[in-house]
Amino acid sequence: MQKGQIFWLFFGFSGRVSRAAFFLAGMLLAILQAFTLYRFTLAPEGSGASGVWALSFWALFFISVFSSVALGVKRLHDFGKPGIFAVALFIPMVSIIAFIALCVFPGDAGAxxxxxxxxxPKD
Structure with a gap:
């Protein structure tokens, strides 16, 4: 995978993404968030390291929200559905079901x- 494809995967809104790519990208975002939160909890309170890890966590959190929307939109596109339904990924309780459904059900075969x-991305 080339650098441009990685950027498209996490930040692009056009095209389609498979179940596996959606799941793996989502898990990578979750692991990165968990790691920065873990490092923040290990840093002594009020220290410079604590501030750096807190800032890192929040920066990654906002990037992850944007990336989750982009991934959800592209996964919905694979079903032939409009990306606006990606909002379901941010409704508590519905988000878990929506994520699992997007990981389990296959998209449209063919174009x-x-x-x-x-x-x-869309050609």
Whole structure:
């Protein structure tokens, strides 16, 4: 995978993404958030390290929210659905069910209005 494809995966809104790519990218974001939170809890209270890890966590949190929306939109595109339904990923309790559904159910076989193939921006 090239650098441009990684950027598209986490920040692009066009095209489609497969179940595996959606799941793995989502887990990577969750692991990175958990790691920065873990490091923040280990840092002595009021120390410079504590401030750096807190800032790192919040920066990563906002990047992850944006990336989660981008991933959700592209995964919905794989079903031939509009990306606005990605809002369901931010409704408590519904978000867990929506994430699991997007990881389990296959998308459209073949081309649809959002692209000819999965894991690529729309041509």
């Amino acid at each position: 649809n209005e959002y692209g000819r193939r999965t894991n690529a």
